Amino acid sequence: MKTQNQKAWFFVLPVLLLVAFNALIPMMTVVNYSVQETFGNNIFFWEGVRWFEELLNSDRFHAALGRQFLFTGIILAIEIPLGIAIALAMPRSGPWVPVCLVLMALPMLIPWNVVGAMWNIFALPDIGLLGYFMNTTLGIDYDMTQNPFAAWATIITMDVWHWTSLVVLLSYAGLVSIPDAYYQAAKIDGASSWSVFRYIQLPKMKQVLTIAILLRFMDSFNIYTEVFVMTGGGPGNSTTFLSIDLVKIALGQFDLGPAAAMSLIYFAITLLVSWLFYTLMTKDDAK
Amino acid sequence: MTIALHNISKVVAGQTHIKPTSVVFETGHFNVLLGETGAGKTSLIKLMAGLDPMATGTIEIDGQDVTKLTTQKRNISLVHQFFVNYPHMTVFDNIASPLKVAGMAKSEIQGRVEEAADILQLRPMLHRRPHELSGGQQQRTALARAIAKESRAVFLDEPLANLDYKLREELREQLPELFAGRGAVVVYATSEPEEALLLGGATALMDDGNVVQFGPTAEIYRKPQTLMAAKVFSDPPINVAKVTKQGSTLTMGQSASWNAAKMKDAPDGTYHIAVRPHHVTPMPTPANTVALNGKVLVTELSGSESSAHFAMPDADWVSLAHGVHPYQVGEDHPFYLDPSACLLFAEDGQIVAGGGA
Numbered sequence: 296m297k298t299q300n301q302k303a304w305f306f307v308l309p310v311l312l313l314v315a316f317n318a319l320i321p322m323m324t325v326v327n328y329s330v331q332e333t334f335g336n337n338i339f340f341w342e343g344v345r346w347f348e349e350l351l352n353s354d355r356f357h358a359a360l361g362r363q364f365l366f367t368g369i370i371l372a373i374e375i376p377l378g379i380a381i382a383l384a385m386p387r388s389g390p391w392v393p394v395c396l397v398l399m400a401l402p403m404l405i406p407w408n409v410v411g412a413m414w415n416i417f418a419l420p421d422i423g424l425l426g427y428f429m430n431t432t433l434g435i436d437y438d439m440t441q442n443p444f445a446a447w448a449t450i451i452t453m454d455v456w457h458w459t460s461l462v463v464l465l466s467y468a469g470l471v472s473i474p475d476a477y478y479q480a481a482k483i484d485g486a487s488s489w490s491v492f493r494y495i496q497l498p499k500m501k502q503v504l505t506i507a508i509l510l511r512f513m514d515s516f517n518i519y520t521e522v523f524v525m526t527g528g529g530p531g532n533s534t535t536f537l538s539i540d541l542v543k544i545a546l547g548q549f550d551l552g553p554a555a556a557m558s559l560i561y562f563a564i565t566l567l568v569s570w571l572f573y574t575l576m577t578k579d580d581a582k
Numbered sequence: 583m584t585i586a587l588h589n590i591s592k593v594v595a596g597q598t599h600i601k602p603t604s605v606v607f608e609t610g611h612f613n614v615l616l617g618e619t620g621a622g623k624t625s626l627i628k629l630m631a632g633l634d635p636m637a638t639g640t641i642e643i644d645g646q647d648v649t650k651l652t653t654q655k656r657n658i659s660l661v662h663q664f665f666v667n668y669p670h671m672t673v674f675d676n677i678a679s680p681l682k683v684a685g686m687a688k689s690e691i692q693g694r695v696e697e698a699a700d701i702l703q704l705r706p707m708l709h710r711r712p713h714e715l716s717g718g719q720q721q722r723t724a725l726a727r728a729i730a731k732e733s734r735a736v737f738l739d740e741p742l743a744n745l746d747y748k749l750r751e752e753l754r755e756q757l758p759e760l761f762a763g764r765g766a767v768v769v770y771a772t773s774e775p776e777e778a779l780l781l782g783g784a785t786a787l788m789d790d791g792n793v794v795q796f797g798p799t800a801e802i803y804r805k806p807q808t809l810m811a812a813k814v815f816s817d818p819p820i821n822v823a824k825v826t827k828q829g830s831t832l833t834m835g836q837s838a839s840w841n842a843a844k845m846k847d848a849p850d851g852t853y854h855i856a857v858r859p860h861h862v863t864p865m866p867t868p869a870n871t872v873a874l875n876g877k878v879l880v881t882e883l884s885g886s887e888s889s890a891h892f893a894m895p896d897a898d899w900v901s902l903a904h905g906v907h908p909y910q911v912g913e914d915h916p917f918y919l920d921p922s923a924c925l926l927f928a929e930d931g932q933i934v935a936g937g938g939a
Binding site: 477479480482483484485486487490 | 654658660671680683
């Protein structure tokens with residue numbers, strides 16, 4: 296028979312409290328809003344799942360969700376291979392290593408709203424360096440506030456500039472943890488540099504890449520600040536991603552119920568995709 | 583088949599790691615690189631494998647100049663001291679990896695891998711991953727890869743150093759058989775003199791990035807050309823002392839002196855003698871006639887052998903004798919050395935007489 300030791304609960308208690316305050320209680324208030332209609336003076340009416348039903352059937356939500364997946368897909372498709380390529384090209388030892396690492400880390404150190412403001416000014420057609428160059432030197436009609444394609448291209452370029460470094464640094468950490476002996480063994484086997492990448496570097500980077508993809512997925516899926524500063528969701532609704540739309544509903548229209556319902560669905564999608572991806576990537580290791 | 587090194591050297595940032603070395607390793611027997619840690623064994627192997635750049639010299643494998651060839655094109659195998667297998671591949675894929683890279687047909691790969699696996703008793707483990715194997719099995723996998731590849735040269739860099747005692751003995755016995763008749767030139771690095779003797783073949787003694795002597799193992803053991811060579815090839819360390827020679831009499835310290843007729847042609851003066859621990863015994867025998875006195879410092883009993891470290895004027899000496907001897911640490915104890923087993927070296931370390939005893 297097992298001895299029960301109830302004292303163990305005391306050790307779990309602090310964590311429970313912490314999780315309660317930073318996750319459970321805020322989350323439950325959102326759940327509370329999501330099933331009610333809210334008026335001033337703290338008057339609430341029970342609405343059940345009405346907001347969820349309306350949202351899931353709304354074209355506006357579908358459009359924002361579509362934009363969000365397209366954006367995240369493009370971001371991952373560019374940043375992951377580019378990050379790996381840069382990490383492979385970085386020196387493995389010598390005086391240039393710290394220089395490269397600091398240069399790589401720089402974009403990530405800049406606050407998100409500053410990044411947005413920087414790129415906003417950078418892209419201005421009349422005085423921005425990029426805008427002026429595109430319009431005057433190259434003669435391309437480039438204006439983020441008029442042209443949806445220009446807005447998308449600029450936001451994607453901004454995100455690649457801002458966050459590819461994260462993939463680079465994680466991949467690089469994976470690469471430098473590979474002992475020289477593996478490279479030597481591969482050389483002795485007569486392996487080409489593609490085989491070395493495919494059979495030694497990629498498998499060794501798998502774990503850090505899983506983390507990199509997860510982080511980049513979650514971050515780009517939840518992108519808000521930079522887009523808010525750069526385009527505010529426009530022109531039209533062309534860059535109204537889920538988070539932008541959510542803030543419009545919650546603070547612009549002050550529809551707290553639908554906004555709360557949307558937050559929960561948004562959260563559920565992020566969680567579900569992350570969980571699916573992580574489970575698939577780590578399935579082999581568990582065997 | 584041969585590997586011929588002509589004057590090869592390695593210099594890193596102004597420091598010479600391997601001094602110009604010329605040796606010819608041949609097939610048909612083991613070529614042992616014997617030297618302490620840091621003597622340059624691994625460096626020399628890496629030069630031969632093309633993993634490190636050479637400062638000077640050329641390397642020929644079977645008459646073909648491979649100096650400018652990359653490692654990939656040299657057709658060699660290398661087994662490390664620590665076990666290097668690709669962690670995410672099965673044992674089968676690990677053994678097959680060089681064959682796959684070479685673009686060999688699947689059926690042939692299957693045959694070669696199974697043959698190598700049978701020789702190394704890995705057949706039941708072919709579908710496991712390296713981390714599911716014991717250290718001995720992992721190292722056997724690395725050896726199987728070298729065998730399956732059928733390369734021109736096989737470099738074994740202290741392959742048994744990380745295995746436990748029993749496995750080491752077992753594999754050491756098997757190793758010469760594994761590579762016998764395969765035609766490859768086998769170079770085996772070790773820091774244990776005993777291992778060099780057991781593997782036989784030829785031995786290159788290495789010290790401080792230098793091959794100090796090279797030749798058939800037994801001959802190198804009996805006739806070291808320099809005091810350094812004698813020191814490298816002795817475990818426990820060879821006993822060294824200063825002696826004074828006058829006519830045919832050698833005098834060591836105050837008391838010990840003996841007649842060394844075969845050394846009488848050498849000029850009188852100061853020399854070093856070196857004598858292996860098992861030629862110094864705690865009892866007089868017909869051969870061990872010269873009495874020495876020393877204070878016993880440390881004693882060790884290993885199975886049927888007793889060893890004692892005792893203080894001599896120049897350095898501590900070691901005696902190694904069969905049987906169990908009741909030493910008292912701290913007591914003065916007589917020891918007897920075999921004068922015919924003494925090696926006599928000039929002050930510059932070159933052999934003057936002795937050897938072959």
